[in-house]
Amino acid sequence: PCTRVHAQATDALRLDPDQVLFVNCPGKLPEKGVARVRDFVERGGLLVTTDWALTHVVEKAFPGFIEYNHTPTKDDVVRVVFEQVQDTFLEGLLDPDEDPLWWLEGSSYPIRVLHPSVKTLVSSQEMKTKYGEAPIVCAFELGAGKVYHMTSHFFLQRTETRTLRQRQGG
Numbered sequence: 001p002c003t004r005v006h007a008q009a010t011d012a013l014r015l016d017p018d019q020v021l022f023v024n025c026p027g028k029l030p031e032k033g034v035a036r037v038r039d040f041v042e043r044g045g046l047l048v049t050t051d052w053a054l055t056h057v058v059e060k061a062f063p064g065f066i067e068y069n070h071t072p073t074k075d076d077v078v079r080v081v082f083e084q085v086q087d088t089f090l091e092g093l094l095d096p097d098e099d100p101l102w103w104l105e106g107s108s109y110p111i112r113v114l115h116p117s118v119k120t121l122v123s124s125q126e127m128k129t130k131y132g133e134a135p136i137v138c139a140f141e142l143g144a145g146k147v148y149h150m151t152s153h154f155f156l157q158r159t160e161t162r163t164l165r166q167r168q169g170g
Contacts, residue, residue: 017044049148050149062140065085074130120140
């Protein structure tokens with residue numbers, strides 16, 4: 001079961017550290033909501049954020065880990081690499097024979113890593129060349145919990161076929 005909560009209601013939200021909290025873009029939470037999110041993660045909660053929630057939630061709740069580099073993307077698709085990092089978040093997402101691509105929505109926020117404990121799970125050299133930063137999906141631990149953040153949106157990906165294999169039928 002899941003519960004959808006409006007951003008403005010997060011200032012009174014009761015969060016259990018056994019839960020997973022998704023904050024989708026834009027993620028404009030009130031100050032008390034941001035404080036509740038930080039407390040939730042410190043107590044063992046799992047937070048997953050996307051795109052503009054980088055500035056509205058992650059930078060405010062967890063300063064010094066990751067930040068927006070202030071070079072917004074264009075509507076673009078970049079080739080990505082799943083880094084050799086052990087993390088259950090990525091299990092089953094990639095076929096070894098794939099050449100994965102990631103859609104960057106117009107005005108997506110590139111991720112600048114600030115803290116050495118941040119792990120980059122998915123990166124793109126193409127992203128770095130065009131927008132100054134390679135990370136696409138990052139993770140870091142805080143207290144007993146963990147934060148995952150991704151550029152653009154995990155659920156919203158556009159198809160672009162670049163290779164013969166990608167253009168072939170299923």
